[in-house]
Amino acid sequence: MTTGSPLNARTFAVIQTSPGSVVNTRTRFRFREESGVVSASYKGGRIREGALVGIRRGERLEFRYAQVDDAGRLDGGCSSCVIEEEPGSPIRCVERYEWDSREGHGVNILEEIAP
Secondary structure, three states, X not given: OOOOOOOOOOEEEEEEOOOOOOOOOOOEEEEEEEOOEEEEEEEEOOEEEEEEEEEXXXXXXXXXXXXXXXXXXXXXXXXXXXXXXXXXXXXXXXXXXXXXXXXXXXXXXXXXXXX
């Protein structure tokens, strides 16, 4: 089941990553959403600071991201996400990403947590 629940003011944690991902279970995303435009700031684990901005169409998100890791490396890329919500479970975002600044692509799964 998918949902149109707004992402505004929701916090997500990474619960699963691909080997080429820099985010990890200590990374937290804080989302904002207004009129179909979604943005988020994120940090934690290997990420010193990150940001994403994109467009929401129903349960799908398309966005660009940029981040600085703990070694000071600036990277970025693009992602598409599917927002999933099951009754009695936290909202999840299944992200398929592709780096622009380095080789690689993969899947991250984010899950809503209490702020």
